[in-house]
Amino acid sequence: MHRKLTVRDLRAGNRARVLRALYFDRPRSRQELAGTTGLSQASVSNVVGELISDGLVVEAGQVESDGGRPRVLLRVNPAFAAVVGVDVGETHVLVEVFDLTLRRLAEATLPMEPDAYSVDEVARRVLDGLDRCLRESGVGDVLGVGIGVPGAVEHGLVHAQTVGWRGVALERLLRDGTDLPLFLDNGANTLGQAEAWFGAGRGTADAVIALIGSGVGAGVIAGGVLYRGSSGGAGEWGHTTVALDGRPCRCGARGCLEAYIGASGVVDRYRAVRSDVPAEQEAALAALVADRSPVAAEVLAETARYAGLGIANLINLFNPSRVIVGGWAGLLLGARILDDVRAEAAHHALHRPFEQASITLCELGPESVALGAATLPVAEFLAVGGVRRKTATRVP
Template sequence: MGVAVHRKLTVRDLRAGNRARVLRALYFDRPLSRQELAGITGLSQASVSTVVAELINDGIVVEAGQVDSDGGRPRVLLRVNPAHAAVVGVDVGETHVLVEVFDLTLRRLAEATLPMEPDVHSADDVARRVLDGLDRCLADSGAGDVLGVGIGVPGQVEQGLVYAQTVGWHGVPLERMLRAGTDLPLFLDNGANTLGQAEVWFGAGRGTGDAVVALIGSGVGASVIADGVLYRGSSGGAGEWGHTTVALDGRPCRCGALGCLEAYIGATGVVSRYRAVEAAVPVEQEAALAALAADDSPAARDVLAETARYTGVGIGNLINLFNPSWVIVGGWAGLLLGPRILDDVRAEAARHALRRPFEQATITLCELGPESVALGAATLPVAEFLAAGGVRRRTAGLVHPGKA
């Protein structure tokens, strides 16, 4: 059995750690004075002043006005400089590729939506759309310095390879394919994970350490945050909630199995059931679900009731497995149907979850809207930038962002 070797921290390590603490405080609790930073970070006033001077000199932090103090001189407020660098977030969805450019504080500067045929996911076509959208958005935004490109994809990511069984990808070298068209740092992760990080950073889960963020679109997945850290499993494949079994020998799923939750609550399955009972259903999936959400006919109510029942069963299972304080339902389909079925989902979850864990869990809708997968993807380069104290590191492939 090996002996653990503990490396002694150097002065450089300590400085980098101090920069990271100050930068994270300013990023999530902006704006702050130097005195407030000392209280939040636990650093001395002298250390805070040194770090702030460095960050201002690097153009990462700027002054943001003054606030009166109790009897003394006004305190200068500080914030992260939005114009220091741009970041890009990409959502490789079921029917489109969405590319968005943000400033460093994640204010949207430009976006492009590139449609794809449903259920047709040629990796070459996806890569072309990502690169095309990247070129368009960077030109439209006028962004110069770019920290990196975060990309939310269906399925599991291992060292730049994507394994997405439902769309026929097994070890697709998406990172290498994108390298042919850009030299920007690339950060690939599962789309449910990027949605989860966005919600925990800025949305309904902000401030919580234990949450499950459920993505319901054409596909279904979940991001599990435990003690503030995203749970990934042994190789990044955790969170495939949509492929848990809810009916033995049940409906066929796109993954090839029978009875998966996705076959019952994913957009493809829900729209298929709606078409079986209603003749005039729009062809496009999103329009079809919007029509269902607005339809008050008995047949539509039956489809919605069944969807709520299976969603509640699935959420009850999540509560029993992970004991989260929050279950946050997002994804474009989840947000379309959520306002109509959420009360029924809660009631069904209560029937299937153990009483005490259910009492401790709040079930709610995502606050950030249907584009939050791309926003979450943009947090991947930002997370690394913050962890490094504002020092640039060029990292490709799957990124483990650490604290959410």
């Protein structure tokens, strides 16, 4: 039995429509908002009056109208509240503070030892970075903290097999150090949402964002909605098998795509053919991309073959209009091998789905997982018409 909509539900829905129109588009007049949202002029005026009274919407100048008074333009107030985005990477934790329109105000990078990846250490670094950034930015009102993590998030617990996390209570540990609302999701999903909102995925309802770093994952956007699967574990593209009984993967299986195109696997192969490779992973990958020797070319060619095969699988499975390659390693590698990746994908993908899909690089840079994480509290805020979550509700 469907619950009957109340006046409060309708008002919240109207607020959400107006807020989203102002958030994702240029400043608009009341008249333009009526056309964009499908609401009546009277409804728009009532909603805008509430949002201005709440401090959520402010005037943004005027525009001339045809024969009448100039129209007042409106926009979301960036200073209404701050949001925080956190990228729990495999070599560092990045914490960034943004205003409500996601302009960066402060950031802190806290290195992690890849071989000592304990949830307690991660929690300490997140809280330390949060404290530093809030002090540096001087913000006093925070809407929420979004956190992109490796692995799947289910009922506040993180399952990340490649780093040895099996249902770890990261959220509960963070709750000991902050009472801010927390939003956890897989890092590939947060990257996908950032690109869908502001980057290469904008304007399409069906896209796959391929995150290539030390590990490999994917965010799948289907019908304009991020697809998470039954328990949040969708998008583990890096652990699809591309070689039966192939190279060992960190997850314990063999032949996973991650073992062939993840930064760790690529750098290991480079070190096997050169003795002067830098010790630090990112520096090693950058050296490979810059290396014009035949042995480096062979490593890159093999990486392109497997990346193209993996992307072809994504195209055949999801029929996206865009495949967007991101992550720090994906952007480094893509600058050198993207054309080869496209050619390999064309060889393996079904012809018609491949013709309909573009393969491109992320537009928001290598650190957009944190930006995407910051969209998590904003997305909930917009969806409910600008109502604040007062307490955390996701601690199991």
